[in-house]
Amino acid sequence: MPDKIQPRTLKGFRDYLPAAMIPREWLVDTARRVYRSYGFSPIDTPALEYLEILTGKGSDETDKQLYRFADHGGRDVGLRFDLTVPLARFAAQHIQELGTPFKRYHIANVWRGENTQRGRYREFMQCDFDTIGTESISADIEMVLVVHDLFSAIGIEQFTIHGNNRRVLNGLLEKLGLVEQSTSVLRALDKLAKAGAEVVAQELATTAGASDSQVRDIMKLASLSGDNNQILAQLEPLLSGSETGERGLTELSEISNAIAAVGVPSERFRIDVGIARGLDYYTGTVLETFLDDLPGIGSVCSGGRYDNLAEVYTKEHLPGVGASLGLDRLLSALEELGTLEKTSTPAPVFLPFFDADRRNEYLRLAAQLRAAGIGVEFFPEPKKLGKQLQFADRRGFRVALIMGADEFAAGQCQVKDLSSGGSTTASTSDDAAAVIAEILQILKA
Amino acid sequence: MPDKIQPRTLKGFRDYLPAAMIPREWLVDTARRVYRSYGFSPIDTPALEYLEILTGKGSDETDKQLYRFADHGGRDVGLRFDLTVPLARFAAQHIQELGTPFKRYHIANVWRGENTQRGRYREFMQCDFDTIGTESISADIEMVLVVHDLFSAIGIEQFTIHGNNRRVLNGLLEKLGLVEQSTSVLRALDKLAKAGAEVVAQELATTAGASDSQVRDIMKLASLSGDNNQILAQLEPLLSGSETGERGLTELSEISNAIAAVGVPSERFRIDVGIARGLDYYTGTVLETFLDDLPGIGSVCSGGRYDNLAEVYTKEHLPGVGASLGLDRLLSALEELGTLEKTSTPAPVFLPFFDADRRNEYLRLAAQLRAAGIGVEFFPEPKKLGKQLQFADRRGFRVALIMGADEFAAGQCQVKDLSSGGSTTASTSDDAAAVIAEILQILKA
Incomplete structure (x- = not known):
């Protein structure tokens, strides 16, 4: 008998023992049940893709983290680092057969050679749902309803979906003559919840080069208060005259009215103009979801509307809207909240x-x-x-x-x-x- | 806008569209439900492992098919090619914490750079269940019961679990003085169902070098007939005096009696001494499952008992027993049998x-x-x-x-x-x- 090989996992990878896997399976099941109840269908795509598919629209950061190699046939291949790029490739390839609107969910592992010192794992599961091929606000409304149903089904009673619309932000920048600096303005605004108004105001002045009055106008966004209707009323004068801004406002108000009509408690969906969600991707509705009892962990479900999913692969215009449940973050949150049953057996x-x-x-x-x-x-x-x-x-x-x-x-x-x-x-x-x-x-x- | 990147998947890989994914999810769900009802717990392991873990016990063939590369830290890594090697590594690493008997199921993708001309895919899902750390025949019995419940739950009415015991075969070889040639004898015997008795007899004489009387005695196995008790009765004289053979016979008979006592219809479990299931791995009970209406597709669920799962990684002796559901094969079978509902939506x-x-x-x-x-x-x-x-x-x-x-x-x-x-x-x-x-x-x- 030769020497034993040391049994170990790679850095940044982990085994799921039953005590960790049983809650994960339950969470995935719950998400699937909710997605399915709205007619979202499951799909799957290969873990390995042609490298050019994966680097087609990724950022420099994702490119650097890619697990890539040459396969047995000498092809350059890589492990998917998210489920959005594969969805774009999938939609470009199959949308004629599938027809639109196409609603899919995809629950699968992705891989990133991240720095593990930040507590990140190199293999983790994503849990996405998207509606492709329609610009109708119905699909945006449904996204909010799905997120609501999802957290209710998980048994979380205290959560808030923070919703915004990129057109509202763009309209404001237009009116203030800050379109050129939009990237740095939005980047500063994104820090509102974490860093506070003062830091944001300073950054707006220095990095974005906004004038005192521009800073004042932007910071008005941070002081909006009241229920959704009151916030919409306060936004109106700030945006009047900007076609983009007014359209964003109409969309936000349609979502707010619809989910109230469906019977979602008003405290579950809050219009929050501080939510920007990254910079390039989203074009309309954006949302983030926070647990009221654990705001510090950040958003546990985020998403929004985008204009053109698959432009890297096809001439077909494919708008879409969808969100992603942060499984791992939510699991640690549930553990911290003590709502997970401690068991290592699925049989009672x-x-x-x-x-x-x-x-x-x-x-x-x-x-x-x-x-x-x-x-x-x-x-x-x-x-x-x-x-x-x-x-x-x-x-x-x-x-x-x-x-x-x-x-x-x-x-x-x-x-x-x-x-x-x-x-x-x-x-x-x-x-x-x-x-x-x-x-x-x-x-x- | 640069040129479009052609949206395509790698050779040997495939997208699952809803019409294919909905039945797969249903099949996986059904398997999980049955596994869980016996107390098997879910686990998961990383897709990527240290190369030395994966090549530790693999065959030359699996080594050749391994997707391997150097990761960002220069480590030699590979994609798992089955769920058994990861289970062995996992058990060696965690069995102290888990305790025995440890019953797990694992449903996950594996990757092999196979020759796609044989219609094989390079990414496919395995769906395994195993009981580790007990030699009790209870676990062997339970394996048969799980397979029975699984196919019943899938809605297949006509299936047959063919059971055998490696000790019965070894005992016979012992008695015939053919232990040295056991590999070629078992390899010949494995062809009984497909190639017929004549071919097997010829191969026994030529490749295994068996004498006429030895061939005659082995071929008696092919002519056994009747119900399980009658087959056991016919085997008894062939094995009497061989301790190994008699132990195998006792085990087979305990399984047969137990599943009859539980109420499994007798035609669902058939003792079939032609089942050998590979050569090195299994040491006791072995089984294969055939659909009566589609015998040609081969076994759709196979498994057996093994002596020492994790010997490459640990000194701890870990016997086990378990089986694997052939998801892809079963899905094509269900499609061929026309029992799958044709739908691309999970919402009715x-x-x-x-x-x-x-x-x-x-x-x-x-x-x-x-x-x-x-x-x-x-x-x-x-x-x-x-x-x-x-x-x-x-x-x-x-x-x-x-x-x-x-x-x-x-x-x-x-x-x-x-x-x-x-x-x-x-x-x-x-x-x-x-x-x-x-x-x-x-x-x-």
Whole structure:
């Protein structure tokens, strides 16, 4: 036998053990269920793409982080670093067959050779949904509704979707004669939530070269307050006369009205003109989502509308709107909020192997419970009961079914609630139905 | 604007459009549900591993097919080519923390630079489940039960799990004095189902150098017939005196008895001594699963028991047993059998945008249906109804809800069954409840 190879993962990569993977699967399932309920369809694309596809529209930063190599056929290839570039390539290639509007979700891993010192991972999962091929505001409204339904389904009660429209910002810059400096103005404005008004005002003056009165006008945005209608009313005079700005305002107001009409509580969607979301990509609606109890972690779901998804690959004009759920960030948040159940097993019921001669009877009972929709793990070896219950405790089962010689003789079963420690006796004579009823009652409690 | 980059995928890779992805997600979901019902937990491992991890136990063939390169830090890395090597590395690294028995499932993509002329893909999904750290036959029995439940849950009624035990084969070779030639004997025997008895007999004589009487004795295995108990009875004299063979026989008989006791129909599990499943890896139970209506596609779920999973990485002895579902093969089989629903949308209900002034009312109705658990896609633009229904038809929706000015005025809604073409009128006055009831009735039909 040669020397052992040290079992280890690459820096920036990680294993998901059951205790981490069970919540991730649940979160992905929840996102999928919500996306699907709106008619978003799943797609998948290859992890490996031609290098020219991936570098076609990426930034210098993503280019540098690309995992790239030559494949067996000598082709230059790379691992995808996001799901947007593959979506653009996919849409350019298949949109004739798919037809528009095309609504897709895509939940898959991406890879970036990032600096791990910033706590980043080099492999992580993205969870995107987009509507391609329509400019209708209906799709923007739906994006907000999807985000709302998503966080409600996750069980988060306190969250706020901050919405804005790039046209509102552009209109303001137009009116102020700051279009040329828009990049630095928006970059400064982006810091509003984190750095505060003073820092932003100073940066506007120095980096963007805005005059005192321009700074004052921009900073008015930071002092808008009240409900959405009040904010819209305050924006109106600031934008009147700018076609772009007025259109942005109309769009924001249509979204705000629509989601109120649908019954979304008004505190869940807040018009926030401080949200700019990057610089080049978005052209209309933009949104970020914050957890009220953990604002410091930043946005956990962000997105917006863009004009032309696939221009690098096709002449076809493909506008779109969509958002991306920050899975990893949200998982740590849920852990911090203590809302994740701690378990390393997806089956709620543990069935110890107690009476060595009765394996087939245990197996039959387990099969009956599964047929009734109750997951059961049967311990494979007739070890001491104490050891088996230790195992069950470590795994986080909800219920154990104790059946020994006495119980078999009496046609009974002890149903042990592993969280309360309480125990009830159920009859097994009637085809396990009584046990099932007993377990369901405990699981519901 | 520079020249367009041609949108294309690499040879051997493919996009999954919704029509292909929806059944794949459903199949993966079904497998997960069954695995979880037995207490198998999800895990995940990185797509990229240190090259030495991947080449540690692979064969020359897998080594040749490995996607390998140097990463940004100059490390030699590779894309995983299966989920077994990562499981071995994972178990060696974490088994102290996880404890045994450890039951995991892992559903993820793997990559092999295969020759695509054989119709193989270079990226494909594996769907494995394994129990690590126990030698108990309970785990072997459970593997068979999982496979049975899996195919039942998929809705396949005619399938047969062919089970064997490597100890039975080894015992026979022992008794025949053919242990030295076991590799070529098993390789010949593996061809029984495909090539027939004559070819196998000839190969045994030539390649394995078996004598006439040895060939005759081996070929007896091919002529065993009857139910499992009858086959076991016929095997007994062939193996008596070989400890290995007798142990294999006992194990096979325990499995056969247990699954009969659980109530699995006897025709679903067939003892088949022609199943050898590769050569080095398996040490006890082996199984392959065939669809009775499509035997030609080969096994769609295969697995078995192995002695020492992680010996390349750790001194810890980790026996295990598990199987792998052939997702791609099964998906083509289901398509060939015509059991897959043809749809490109996961939402059953289509809501056309008919009356341009009532967007928010449509959105509210859609939200009410979703709250009742019914997926709805709302068309984002008030196009001509005919165009919208064409779209719905192409996507494969089950039901369309037609609401125009007349319907709104009357507080009604036309519920159109898109498969039958029939239409019913439902009241929308009572909070959409009547519409929901009507839709559910149509969806159930």
